[in-house]
Amino acid sequence: MTKVKICGLMDKETVDATCRFGADYIGFVFAPSKREVSAELVRQITKDVPATIKKVGVFVSPTIQQLQQTIAIAHLDFVQIHGDFPTERVDIPMIQAKSVTNTQNYQTIADFLLLDAPPKEYHGGNGVMFDWQAVNLNQLPQIxxxxxxxxxxxxxxxxxxxxxxxxxxxxxxxxxDGQKDLKKIEQFINQVKEYDYVSTTR
Structure with a gap:
């Protein structure tokens, strides 16, 4: 079944609703962005999140010290990294975000890969689609x-x-209008669930 990550969460009401709707991953931005949050806030607003729903910290070119400190304070389960990827590992799974271009090399030392549009004002969350056909699916790493x-x-x-x-x-x-819309979050998750259901019952 396809997993769903809802990113850029900033308050407890939205976190709780997103978990209730069936998200698998909830993302928090620790980089310059209109959705940037602090590690302390994330710890507070996720205190009721079930262990089955994974908390993902989103970073841009972080140092290993920044990652370790934020993981410890916010109690993160995953880190997602845009920009420069550290050469050292942390003790939780790592997701490397790569901007899709015709010349992109998608090889990575991370545990997971994330395909995203090239950065604009921010590295992610710009609402811009990339050219899906620019990705040769057969050349993606086997992760x-x-x-x-x-x-x-x-x-x-x-x-x-x-x-x-x-x-x-x-x-x-x-x-x-730049704010998380609970109705749209629920619709998005339901669309994924519907697709999976139809695919498995054909």
Missing amino acids: PYFVAGGLRPENVQQALCYFQPFAVDVSSGVET
Whole structure:
């Protein structure tokens, strides 16, 4: 079954609702962004999150010390890294975000790969789709991968059909006027569940 990551969460009400709707991963941004949060805040707003739902910290070119400190304070389960990827490992699974271009090399030492649109104002969460056909699926490393970049309830099933990914990742696609929209979050997750159900009952 396809996993769902809802990223850029900033308050407990949205975190709790997102968990209730059935998300598998919830993401928190620890880099310059309109969605940036502190490690202390994340620890507070995720205190009721079930252990089965994984907390992902999103970073841009972090040092290993920044990662370790934030993991310890926010009680993260995964880290997602855009930009420069550290040469050292941390003790939790690592996701490397790569911008899709015609010349991109997708090889990675991370545990997971995330395909995203090239950066604009921020490294992620810009609501921009990339050219899906620019990705040669046969050249991707043999590790689970996430697909992000401009996904929303209206197009996520198309992305699932094209990529058959391990997980899909959304932030701005479930927002209204720059704020997380609970109705859109629920719709997005339901679209993924519906696709999986139909695929397994054909």
